[in-house]
Amino acid sequence: MRCPVCGHNIESGKSFCRRCAWSILRTPDEPESDYNERLEIARRNWENLERCICQKEAEDIRKEHKILFCTDLYASSDYAFKAAVNLARECDAELIIFHVLESRHRYSGQIITADGETWATKEVFDRLKKSLTDYYLAKIEGQPVPRIRIEARSGVPWIEIIRKARKEKVDMIVMGPYSIRDPKNGFDLARPQHGETAEKVSLRAPCPVAIVTKPDQKLSLEQGA
Amino acid sequence: MLVIIVPGGVMTEKSIQVNVEKIREILDKNNGARIRTWLSICSRCGLCAESCLFYLANDRNPRFAPAYKVQRTLGTIYKKKGKVTPEFLMECYDIAWGECTTCKRCSLFCPFGIDIASMISLVRTICYSQGLVPEGLARTLPNYEKFGNQMAVSKEDLIETCEWMVEEAADYVKGVTIPLDVAGARYMYTINPREVMFYPQDLGMAAQIFTVAGESWTIPTSGWDSTNLAMFAGANELAGAVADRMYKKALELGVEAILITECGHAMRSAGYEGPYLAGYRNGRPPVPVVHSVQLFYEYLRDGKIQIDPAKRIDAPVTYQDPCNVSRNAGLWEQGREILKFVCNDFRDMSPNRHYNHCCGGGGGFIPMGGPFRKRRLRAGRVKAEQIRKTGAKIVVTPCHNCYDQLNDLNKEYDLGVRIVSLKELLVETMIVPDHLKPDSAGDERQEG
Numbered sequence: 001m002r003c004p005v006c007g008h009n010i011e012s013g014k015s016f017c018r019r020c021a022w023s024i025l026r027t028p029d030e031p032e033s034d035y036n037e038r039l040e041i042a043r044r045n046w047e048n049l050e051r052c053i054c055q056k057e058a059e060d061i062r063k064e065h066k067i068l069f070c071t072d073l074y075a076s077s078d079y080a081f082k083a084a085v086n087l088a089r090e091c092d093a094e095l096i097i098f099h100v101l102e103s104r105h106r107y108s109g110q111i112i113t114a115d116g117e118t119w120a121t122k123e124v125f126d127r128l129k130k131s132l133t134d135y136y137l138a139k140i141e142g143q144p145v146p147r148i149r150i151e152a153r154s155g156v157p158w159i160e161i162i163r164k165a166r167k168e169k170v171d172m173i174v175m176g177p178y179s180i181r182d183p184k185n186g187f188d189l190a191r192p193q194h195g196e197t198a199e200k201v202s203l204r205a206p207c208p209v210a211i212v213t214k215p216d217q218k219l220s221l222e223q224g225a
Numbered sequence: 226m227l228v229i230i231v232p233g234g235v236m237t238e239k240s241i242q243v244n245v246e247k248i249r250e251i252l253d254k255n256n257g258a259r260i261r262t263w264l265s266i267c268s269r270c271g272l273c274a275e276s277c278l279f280y281l282a283n284d285r286n287p288r289f290a291p292a293y294k295v296q297r298t299l300g301t302i303y304k305k306k307g308k309v310t311p312e313f314l315m316e317c318y319d320i321a322w323g324e325c326t327t328c329k330r331c332s333l334f335c336p337f338g339i340d341i342a343s344m345i346s347l348v349r350t351i352c353y354s355q356g357l358v359p360e361g362l363a364r365t366l367p368n369y370e371k372f373g374n375q376m377a378v379s380k381e382d383l384i385e386t387c388e389w390m391v392e393e394a395a396d397y398v399k400g401v402t403i404p405l406d407v408a409g410a411r412y413m414y415t416i417n418p419r420e421v422m423f424y425p426q427d428l429g430m431a432a433q434i435f436t437v438a439g440e441s442w443t444i445p446t447s448g449w450d451s452t453n454l455a456m457f458a459g460a461n462e463l464a465g466a467v468a469d470r471m472y473k474k475a476l477e478l479g480v481e482a483i484l485i486t487e488c489g490h491a492m493r494s495a496g497y498e499g500p501y502l503a504g505y506r507n508g509r510p511p512v513p514v515v516h517s518v519q520l521f522y523e524y525l526r527d528g529k530i531q532i533d534p535a536k537r538i539d540a541p542v543t544y545q546d547p548c549n550v551s552r553n554a555g556l557w558e559q560g561r562e563i564l565k566f567v568c569n570d571f572r573d574m575s576p577n578r579h580y581n582h583c584c585g586g587g588g589g590f591i592p593m594g595g596p597f598r599k600r601r602l603r604a605g606r607v608k609a610e611q612i613r614k615t616g617a618k619i620v621v622t623p624c625h626n627c628y629d630q631l632n633d634l635n636k637e638y639d640l641g642v643r644i645v646s647l648k649e650l651l652v653e654t655m656i657v658p659d660h661l662k663p664d665s666a667g668d669e670r671q672e673g
Contacts, residue, residue: 107419107629108594109364109376117595119364156423163382166389204393 005042018092020046065093065221066168070161070175071132072197073099073114077176080212081136084174085145087219093171094147097136098164099128100157111154120154128152158200166206171221173201173209241311247354248307255347256303263339264300267292273331273341278582278607279324291331291341294320298348318357321348323600326588327457328548333580349459361594362458369467374450375592376418383446386421390429394436397652399663401436403428407443412484412515413475414442415451417491417625430648431486434521437657438529442484448474451485453494457589461502468499468510475512482513484520487646489547489587489624492516492554518550518623521647522559525566532566536654542568543617545608545631546581547624555579560623563647567654572615584608584622586630602637605630609638623647 001024003010008019016023022042026035069084071077081097088095101111101120111120118124132150153160165173177198194202194211202209210219274280274290283289298317302309309317327342335341352358358366365375372378387403394401404410414435420427435442448470455464475483485491494502496514505511524530544560551557557578564571574581585605590597608631612620620631620642631644 103423105591105594105629105633107591107626108361109592110361110594119360119594159423159425162389163385166385 004039005046065091066096066170067093068096068098068161068165068168068170068173070098070100070157070173070197070201071136072157072176072195074176078139079215079217080174080176080210081139082215083210083212083217083219085140087172087174087221088145088147089143091171091221092146093221094149095145096164096168096170097132097148097150098161099132099152100160101125101128101152101154102157103155109154125152157197158204161197161201162204162206170207172207172219173205174219175201175209175211177211177213241314241355241357243309243311243314244355245307245309248302248309248351251347251351251354252303252307260299260344260347263337263341263344264296264303266337267296267335267339268337269296270336272334272336273339276331276334278326278328278330278585278604282585282604282606289324291325294324295341295344295348299344299351302348302351314352314355314357317348318352321345321352321459322359322362322589322593323597326548326583326585326590326604328583328587329553330548330580330583333552346459349457350461351459353459358458358460359589359593359597361592361596362454362589365454365592366458366460366463369450369455369463373447373470374418375452375454376422378418378421378450380446383421383444383449386425387428387444390425390432393426394429394432396663398433398436398657399661401432403432404443406446406478408478409480410443410478411441411481412443412520413478413480413482413512414444414484414486415449415471415491415495416444416486417452417488418450419625420486427486427646427648430652433652433657434524434530434648434655437655437661438524443478443480445474445478451483451491451495452488453490453499454589454592456494456498456502457490457592464494465499465502465504468494469503471495472499472503472511480512482515483510485514485516487517487623487625487648489549489626493549496554516550516554516556516623518556518559518563518647521651522562525563530651531656532654533656538568538619538650538654539570540618541570541572541616542619542621543572543574543612543615544577545574545584545612545620545622545624545627546578547622547627548581548583548587550623551581552579557581560621560647563650564621567650568619572617574611574615582607582611584627584630584634586626586633591626591629601630602633605634606638609634609640612640612642613638617642619643619645621645621647621650 001010003017003020003022005022006017006020008017010017010024015025067084067088069081071081084095087093101113103111104117109120110117113124129150129152161173175198177194198211202211269292271290271292273292274287277289277291280286280289287293298320325345327345329342331341332338368375368377384405387405391401391403414431416428451471453464453467455467471483483495485495495510500508500510542564544564546552546557546560576582585601585608590601622628622631622644623646628644628646634640635642635644
């Protein structure tokens with residue numbers, strides 16, 4: 001149903017509007033006239049509020065939350081994935097699972113995959129997306145995440161992660177501490193180190209970045225923002 | 226790998242079918258006095274052999290002597306009037322792309338001045354006409370047609386990357402902008418798509434330098450790719466169209482000159498081969514073409530950019546002359562002059578300037594990717610030895626191609642050097658005038 005105050009779509013099962021906080025349940029024994037008056041005041045207030053806030057802020061309020069989880073395809077990302085899933089559930093956000101196939105030569109269209117160096121073809125990306133889907137969907141325990149998208153690109157990992165974060169206007173980037181450039185040292189979770197990718201993303205990202213190093217770290221958008 | 230290019234850019238593999246008529250057509254078209262003379266007057270003296278990095282890197286095997294390579298390929302094709310076997314064409318393919326970077330060093334040593342690189346380019350054109358092109362180059366060709374650049378960068382991605390870099394550069398220089406499509410600007414700055422895709426900081430650094438120098442410049446949102454891999458693939462018609470797209474955009478914007486980023490073959494295409502490919506019979510681009518090396522040198526010479534004496538680099542520095550900037554465009558002194566402003570300990574390689582060796586990654590070698598990697602690194606041994614002998618810790622090069630190859634050589638031959646572009650050096654050492662210092666930096670200084 002539509003919210004009578006702001007017109008936002010109220011999800012089924014919810015008793016209030018997520019956008020303007022209007023409670024759709026009436027107060028017990030409230031007369032019709034009182035309810036209408038209260039509704040009218042809320043509408044006027046909402047209109048005033050919409051007029052006051054600038055367009056960008058209004059967009060921010062309306063927009064859906066997005067969490068960008070970046071994986072390096074090593075076990076080092078698993079703690080980060082768990083935290084990203086919990087956060088996505090918590091704030092009803094879309095979870096974007098993102099991996100960048102690294103281009104060793106900045107000039108060449110070749111990328112590094114598990115099978116070695118190859119051309120960045122559609123088949124390579126399709127295969128990668130399938131393995132990401134199989135791996136990560138199986139890892140989700142408990143309640144499902146409302147919305148999940150799996151994406152892959154080729155290039156320099158930190159550049160593509162930031163490009164993606166900017167393009168999607170994500171609320172938070174969640175990733176493990178390691179760099180794909182240093183896979184040999186990437187398995188010792190007891191001694192987390194910043195890889196080049198994590199370092200550059202955290203320095204240059206347009207949004208908060210969570211580098212997850214422990215199995216039960218909890219994230220929240222309010223604190224992050 | 227054999228790659229067949231068909232209309233629409235779809236590529237499939239199949240066995241080679243030699244189209245003799247098509248080869249003859251190309252031979253006839255190029256059978257002018259120039260090629261005929263070159264092929265007939267070569268006296269096999271062997272002076273070109275010692276000039277070639279492939280010859281030197283392969284234990285002076287005569288098979289790698291430039292004169293042999295051209296006689297074995299183009300000479301034989303002419304002798305046989307185009308009636309060659311698929312196996313022979315495959316050999317031509319191998320020599321034209323795998324054993325020559327078209328660096329033109331051999332021409333300097335030839336007593337007759339024979340332009341062997343041009344003849345190797347003709348062999349590439351013949352191979353291309355038969356569908357034989359290294360996959361790495363072939364994959365870029367449809368991108369030029371569809372997106373107007375070799376790496377399929379969309380207009381949206383270009384603009385977004387510029388906006389991103391402006392935000393970053395503003396931390397260092399106040400009021401920095403990247404003006405897009407500004408008519409009447411002095412320079413139309415054309416770039417390498419590699420900068421957008423893999424190295425966006427390059428754009429940010431350019432913006433900082435131009436802002437400090439008070440330059441009037443713009444990046445066009447079409448015709449901005451100054452690279453021309455079609456030229457190295459032997460796809461002359463497309464190569465001409467690529468160069469012409471840039472010229473037309475410059476004319477449309479009414480700029481004074483086209484400014485080329487720190488890229489070697491972009492200068493070769495825009496400055497002196499592109500006009501011929503695009504059909505300008507006088508061989509001159511319709512708009513003057515300036516390379517960044519020249520402009521940066523002028524900034525320092527004229528005091529538009531000043532170097533902070535405290536930031537001058539003490540570590541030993543050497544300069545890699547890109548073939549297409551130094552030898553072929555004559556800009557070997559400008560790069561060195563810039564380094565005099567910036568470094569305290571400059572050590573030249575030997576040989577240097579227009580006699581400098583190719584890094585081994587030119588002529589399309591780097592975009593050709595993995596299948597040619599082993600040969601590329603082997604050919605780069607000559608350059609690696611040159612660098613090691615200087616004892617330098619920093620190698621400066623104004624060419625994306627050299628930059629990638631030198632980074633690979635650095636790892637392969639354990640050189641222990643840092644490879645930098647001129648922009649990186651300038652941004653690290655230049656004085657940002659007070660009125661362009663970001664406000665927050667000023668506050669911090671006051672507090673400190």
